[in-house]
Amino acid sequence: DRSIKIAPSILASDFANFGAECEAIEAQGADWVHVDVMDGHFVPNISFGPTTCAAIRPHIKGVMDVHLMIAPVDPYIVAFAQAGADIITAHLEAGPHIHRTLQAIRAAGAKAGLALNPGTPAEAAAGLLDDIDLVCVMSVNPGFGGQKFIESAVAKVARLREMIGDRPVHIEVDGGVDPVTAPLVAAAGADALVAGSAVFKGGSVARPEAYGRNIRTI
């Protein structure tokens, strides 16, 4: 399914009201709920862990898309799968054995995502394309919402779309996605768009129904 999925990131929402925030964005047309997990080690910020994911799960009807910005990953995969993650995405840069990590994610019953930092080339994913369900192109350095979109992500998306061919692999873009940058990455071949600030804090795009309408006119 190559239709565009809008995945609001609750990192930009009210942390005291995750349940209500998830229900609100789904009611307003979100396709996936993007959940950013940060450990203060792989990235210089701390968010929350599997217990919080389990608590919000009943408030999400659709896909819970969990983005792990943690290292190591492997000791926590089962906990996130048991918390109800549909997609678990790990960073290529998070350890020496990403292939093993991706296998463990699938073995735990979730779809496997591979995230690439802005400095990691598309070609780094070449040997992993049969082992993933999603590749996440980071268009900011991970750790914080509200950063400026890094333009080289557009060419990376196009290259990955070529490399993926007819495999059933989603291309997600994460960071600085808004009504200006969303059409660029969608045209390059992205089919899942994460948006934190643009959905929860943006002026004219404060809610995803406006945001979604914008990118669906591409």
Ligand code: DX5
């Ligand atoms: C960054 C996170 C992103 C972030 C996106 O480390 O992975 O998901 O919340 O936020 P915006 O859309 O504000 O760049």
Ligand code: ZN
């Ligand atoms: Zn993310």
